[in-house]
Amino acid sequence: QVQLTESGPGLVHPSETLSLTCTVSGFSLTGYSVYWVRQPSGKGLEWMGRMRYNGDTSYNSALKSRLSISRDTSKNQVFLKMNSLQTDDTGTYYCTRARRGTRAVMDAWGQGASVTVSS
Amino acid sequence: DVQMTQSPYNLAASPGESVSINCKASKSISKYLAWYQQKPGKANKLLIYDGSTLQSGIPSRFSGSGSGTDFTLTIRSLEPEDFGLYYCQQHNEYPYTFGAGTKLELK
Numbered sequence: 001q002v003q004l005t006e007s008g009p010g011l012v013h014p015s016e017t018l019s020l021t022c023t024v025s026g027f028s029l030t031g032y033s034v035y036w037v038r039q040p041s042g043k044g045l046e047w048m049g050r051m052r053y054n055g056d057t058s059y060n061s062a063l064k065s066r067l068s069i070s071r072d073t074s075k076n077q078v079f080l081k082m083n084s085l086q087t088d089d090t091g092t093y094y095c096t097r098a099r100r101g102t103r104a105v106m107d108a109w110g111q112g113a114s115v116t117v118s119s
Numbered sequence: 120d121v122q123m124t125q126s127p128y129n130l131a132a133s134p135g136e137s138v139s140i141n142c143k144a145s146k147s148i149s150k151y152l153a154w155y156q157q158k159p160g161k162a163n164k165l166l167i168y169d170g171s172t173l174q175s176g177i178p179s180r181f182s183g184s185g186s187g188t189d190f191t192l193t194i195r196s197l198e199p200e201d202f203g204l205y206y207c208q209q210h211n212e213y214p215y216t217f218g219a220g221t222k223l224e225l226k
Binding site (some may be wrong): 094098 | 160214219
């Protein structure tokens, strides 16, 4: 059974760094790409970036200067770090699995990690 | 970036009815359009990709159509579990962008 579970601090102070972990089960990180998507409070979905199955990364240019995605395949984990957080970064952060054979189609989602940026 | 415009923003319908949700891209995305369902307390669900391909396990009352810039998600004979939020997403080019969502509510 495919599962993705996001974890991390629920509260981050302005200007600090957000660190989130996506722990996956039911599939291998060397066989599937994992994407991060966020949903600012009351708004729609925004694709943030991806960790490809081969270890390559790509980022949304709007976030690229602040964002880093890495992984530990031995622990089945993908990590997101985003610095210089502001209040409009408040929202829910999802990790997703990319469907094989199709570009950027997300066939499994975590439940999401709620992040509040506040002093 | 490709802008995705969904309509309507809100949609009220009754079980058994059929509804359509539209998604318009700011430039051609060929067939590369996906639809997702979002419901409180549940993981988002992929419904359709490549414009019209039904994801495995999704009921056949869901269908997608369109290409280029104009796409439609149709749900025939609504079931109670179909009410929720629906998002389109273009998966043609970086950055992959989503529509603002359509809230399908019980009339």
